[in-house]
Amino acid sequence: MDEATELWALLNDSSLSSSPSSLSPSWFFEMLRNQTALEMLSNYTNDFDFNGTSLAYPKSIILSSIASETSTSTSISTTKTTTITSTGKNQRKNEFYSDLFTIAVYSLIILVSLCGNSLVLRMILVRKKMQTTTNILIAWLAVSDLLTTTLNIPFNVARFLSMNYPFPSFFCKLVPFIQVMCVYVSTLTMGVIAFHRYLTVTSSTRSISITKSSSTKMVRPLLLHGSICFCAIMTSVWFFAGLLATPHSMFNQIALVPYQNKTYVRCRAEYPKMDFNFRFVLSLEAFLTQYMIPLGLICFLYIRIGSVVAKQGRVAQKATSHRRMKQESARRRRLTMIRYEMIGPYGL
Numbered sequence: 001m002d003e004a005t006e007l008w009a010l011l012n013d014s015s016l017s018s019s020p021s022s023l024s025p026s027w028f029f030e031m032l033r034n035q036t037a038l039e040m041l042s043n044y045t046n047d048f049d050f051n052g053t054s055l056a057y058p059k060s061i062i063l064s065s066i067a068s069e070t071s072t073s074t075s076i077s078t079t080k081t082t083t084i085t086s087t088g089k090n091q092r093k094n095e096f097y098s099d100l101f102t103i104a105v106y107s108l109i110i111l112v113s114l115c116g117n118s119l120v121l122r123m124i125l126v127r128k129k130m131q132t133t134t135n136i137l138i139a140w141l142a143v144s145d146l147l148t149t150t151l152n153i154p155f156n157v158a159r160f161l162s163m164n165y166p167f168p169s170f171f172c173k174l175v176p177f178i179q180v181m182c183v184y185v186s187t188l189t190m191g192v193i194a195f196h197r198y199l200t201v202t203s204s205t206r207s208i209s210i211t212k213s214s215s216t217k218m219v220r221p222l223l224l225h226g227s228i229c230f231c232a233i234m235t236s237v238w239f240f241a242g243l244l245a246t247p248h249s250m251f252n253q254i255a256l257v258p259y260q261n262k263t264y265v266r267c268r269a270e271y272p273k274m275d276f277n278f279r280f281v282l283s284l285e286a287f288l289t290q291y292m293i294p295l296g297l298i299c300f301l302y303i304r305i306g307s308v309v310a311k312q313g314r315v316a317q318k319a320t321s322h323r324r325m326k327q328e329s330a331r332r333r334r335l336t337m338i339r340y341e342m343i344g345p346y347g348l
Contacts, residue, residue, distance in 0.1 A: 099161055106157045113149040117142040133230065137193045140234060144185040152179045164265045169254050172267035177242075177249035180286075184241035187294040192233060194301040201308050244289055247282055 120142045124130045155175045158166055165172065257266045271278045 102160060103157065106153055110149055110153055113145060117145045117149070121146075133196055134193060137189055137196065137234075140237075141186055141189050144182045144189070147178060148182045151175065152182070159267070165254060165267045172252045172254055173249045176252055177245050180245035180248040181238075181241045183290055184244050185238060187290055188237045188241060191294045191297050192237060194298045198301045198305050201305050244285075248286070 121139055124135050124139045152175060155167065155171065167175075251269045251271050252267055253270055255266055255268050255270065257264050257268070269279075271282075
């Protein structure tokens with residue numbers, strides 16, 4: 001640093017400038033450590049040598065150059081700060097509009113769901129003629145959708161908008177439980193609807209072929225929504241839905257999550273450490289029980305319904321053709337008798 005000290009003393013020599021320098025030694029030594037400042041000094045002191053050689057340019061040129069470079073650096077820094085501030089404001093503005101759009105969309109979904117499902121329940125409960133087995137099952141679907149609308153969607157929207165979990169700790173387990181249970185109720189109820197339609201079609205076919213058969217008597221309680229068997233089926237649907245939904249909520253708990261040098265309170269699933277991937281097994285179980293098995297059962301039952309209806313159509317077509325042939329034969333016999341009655345007396 002001896003050469004830097006010598007340069008500092010030389011630049012502040014009154015013989016090179018009429019006015020003293022406004023620079024401070026600490027700032028000057030910091031500038032010398034900067035590669036840009038060293039390059040700038042070398043550009044304006046081409047003939048300068050720290051070891052005894054005099055300056056080729058006066059001190060005023062060097063100081064004005066340093067001041068110019070400092071002003072440029074300050075302008076660039078100010079521009080960067082302004083750009084960062086403007087970017088932050090634009091980002092907050094975009095986040096505000098994004099949150100507003102999310103709230104509007106979910107509010108519309110909640111409104112449509114509440115109105116539609118409430119009208120379905122009202123129509124079925126008020127009108128006695130609408131209280132068939134299929135419509136009662138559809139009413140249970142409406143109840144499941146209303147639970148999802150009121151106890152799931154608003155909480156998920158609040159979680160999406162807030163970085164910290166804004167609800168009591170027991171909601172961390174309750175809300176996911178209701179969400180998964182309602183999904184299971186919907187899929188299982190659609191399976192029961194398909195099974196009921198299959199029994200309706202097959203029992204009507206059996207009743208046509210075999211009057212008061214034992215098979216018809218066996219499935220008849222399943223077709224009546226007021227029967228004990230039907231109530232037991234719907235109770236089983238809700239029970240198994242709650243049982244299958246339990247593993248998806250029992251591991252949820254409030255946790256502190258670090259993110260971008262901050263700590264947030266979040267509701268998250270903390271699965272136990274096992275020899276196998278518990279999260280994957282739980283996801284596979286949900287995929288099979290919520291989607292694949294109900295879908296396969298529903299497809300199988302509707303294919304059977306289609307085959308039974310097609311068979312009934314062919315039988316009905318044959319019966320219609322046979323009935324038409326009998327009607328045509330009877331018509332011909334009547335025409336023949338009329339002909340004989342009209343021509344017979346003249347023939348005699």
